[in-house]
Every structure is written in C-alpha cells, then in structure tokens.
Amino acid sequence: MKAKLIPMIAGLAFAASMPGAAIAGGDYYGGAVSGVAVPAPIPLPVYDPVWYLRLDAGVGFGATPDVTESGAVFGEGGGHYHGTQTFGSSSDWAQSDFDHYSVLGGGIGYRFSDRWRMDITGDYMRGLDASIKGSGYTGLERGPNHLPGSLQAIFADSTKVTTGAFLANAYYEMGHWNGWSPYVGAGLGFAYSSINRKSTAYEVAHERGGGTVTHTELYRDSATVRETDHTLAAMASVGASYKLSDITDLDLSYRYMFIEGSNIELELNGNSTKIEIGDFHDHQLRAGLRFNVN
Numbered sequence: 001m002k003a004k005l006i007p008m009i010a011g012l013a014f015a016a017s018m019p020g021a022a023i024a025g026g027d028y029y030g031g032a033v034s035g036v037a038v039p040a041p042i043p044l045p046v047y048d049p050v051w052y053l054r055l056d057a058g059v060g061f062g063a064t065p066d067v068t069e070s071g072a073v074f075g076e077g078g079g080h081y082h083g084t085q086t087f088g089s090s091s092d093w094a095q096s097d098f099d100h101y102s103v104l105g106g107g108i109g110y111r112f113s114d115r116w117r118m119d120i121t122g123d124y125m126r127g128l129d130a131s132i133k134g135s136g137y138t139g140l141e142r143g144p145n146h147l148p149g150s151l152q153a154i155f156a157d158s159t160k161v162t163t164g165a166f167l168a169n170a171y172y173e174m175g176h177w178n179g180w181s182p183y184v185g186a187g188l189g190f191a192y193s194s195i196n197r198k199s200t201a202y203e204v205a206h207e208r209g210g211g212t213v214t215h216t217e218l219y220r221d222s223a224t225v226r227e228t229d230h231t232l233a234a235m236a237s238v239g240a241s242y243k244l245s246d247i248t249d250l251d252l253s254y255r256y257m258f259i260e261g262s263n264i265e266l267e268l269n270g271n272s273t274k275i276e277i278g279d280f281h282d283h284q285l286r287a288g289l290r291f292n293v294n
Contacts, residue, residue, distance in 0.1 A: 084139030093134030
C-alpha cells in the first residue's frame with residue numbers, strides 16, 4: 001500500500017509546483033478553491049456610414065409667376081410727330097409659357113445619428129419663357145397741332161429664365177421599419193438665375209387726310225441683355241428612404257420649393273424698361289439614390 005501511495009503523492013506535489021496550476025477548475029489557496037475569472041468577450045464595434053453622395057431626378061410643376069413690365073414710354077414719337085399723350089405697356093400684353101419641368105440634382109451629405117442627417121445640394125430646376133406683346137394708340141400731333149389720325153406703338157419683349165438652386169438641408173428620420181425610413185426635411189440657400197431678354201419697340205403715325213391714310217414710321221429700337229441674378233431659395237420636404245443594400249438607399253420625396261423673383265432692365269428708345277418676374281412656388285416629385293461612402 002505504501003508503495004502505491006508514494007508515486008501518487010509525488011505526482012500531486014509535482015502538479016502543485018507548476019505555475020498557474022488548477023485543480024478542478026480552481027486553485028487551492030489556504031483551503032479555499034477560487035474560480036478563474038474569464039473576461040467577457042469585447043463586442044466588435046459596428047459603425048454606420050456617415051458620409052453619403054446623392055443623385056436625384058424628378059418633375060416639378062406650379063403656378064405661373066406674375067410677369068410685369070414697367071418704365072417703357074410710348075407716344076413720344078419721333079421727327080415732327082408725337083402723341084397727344086404718353087402711355088406704358090398694358091398688363092393684358094403679358095404672357096408666360098410655364099407648365100411642368102424636369103429636376104436634376106446631386107449633393108453630398110453627413111449622417112450625425114440614426115435620426116439626423118444633413119446635406120448640401122445643387123439642382124437644375126426650371127425654365128420660364130415670358131413675353132409681353134401688344135400695341136396701343138393715342139392721338140396724333142405735329143408740333144403743337146392736332147392731326148386727324150393716330151399714333152400707334154408696338155412693343156414686343158421676350159424673356160427667358162433658367163434657374164438652379166443651391167441649398168443646405170437638414171432631415172429628421174422618424175424611425176426604421178423593414179428597411180423603410182420616413183423623414184421630414186427643410187432647407188435654405190440661394191437660387192442662381194440666368195436671364196436673357198430681347199425687346200423691340202417702334203411707333204407709326206397714321207395720318208388721315210384727303211381720303212387717304214399716310215403711314216410714317218417714327219422710330220424703331222431694339223436691345224438685348226443677359227444677366228445673372230441671385231435670390232433667396234428655401235424648401236420643405238417629406239419622404240421615405242429604403243435600404244437597397246449596405247451602401248445604397250432609394251429616396252422618394254415630395255418637395256415644396258420657394259424661389260424669390262427676379263428682374264432685368266434694359267434701355268429702349270432712351271427709357272429704362274424693367275421686366276419683373278414674381279416669386280416661384282413649385283411642387284416637385286423626386287426620386288434619387290444615396291450612396292454611403294464611409
């Protein structure tokens with residue numbers, strides 16, 4: 001018996017002498033068995049992309065803005081003839097060609113959290129063709145003498161406006177359900193408008209005498225001008241995005257767009273005439289893609 005115990009005691013002594021030795025999942029210290037602490041695994045952090053690029057397209061429509069002219073003076077005549085009074089253009093002469101239009105744009109954005117994001121966008125939005133065409137009449141005079149007949153003024157003006165908008169936008173996402181994330185947004189910035197205007201005016205004296213009518217052109221003048229204008233732009237939107245993949249989101253939205261009106265002046269027959277285009281209130285239906293890049 002003693003012969004069998006001696007090897008067993010020697011084996012236990014050897015095991016106890018080894019560093020970090022454990023018996024049945026614990027170490028023996030002063031008669032107590034203490035379990036070895038195993039640190040909890042550290043979860044790997046998951047980072048959502050914070051930067052994104054966006055591309056958008058859509059269609060816009062809205063009420064035609066007011067177009068008015070001021071400053072043109074007719075009836076001043078030329079040579080020996082002039083009108084019995086001067087007059088300006090009539091509001092009945094104004095016409096605008098505006099219906100629906102295409103929207104194309106892009107931008108770069110940053111996501112602050114799973115609810116808040118912001119982007120800076122640039123959009124080409126619209127074209128407007130406005131025209132003011134008409135004629136008016138007044139009495140005819142030569143020097144201080146009133147003549148039988150009339151003085152006719154003919155005015156034709158064509159103005160074309162092409163507009164883009166640059167906005168800083170903020171969005172709040174209301175939650176995430178099955179890949180969908182509805183949101184509301186607002187933005188503020190400026191519109192850049194390229195305005196081309198061509199205007200022509202001339203006056204004709206129609207003098208009656210001896211059973212005939214004599215037509216005399218008094219003057220003909222035309223002018224062309226091209227300018228750029230920067231005005232206030234703002235938007236409000238509501239929409240939803242859908243996660244197509246880890247890096248791509250589909251974005252569908254409605255956007256109300258406000259663009260402050262513009263004006264452009266030129267000189268015609270010695271008078272400064274101004275075309276004023278009223279504020280734009282547009283409604284846009286848009287679809288786009290957002291590409292997460294970080």
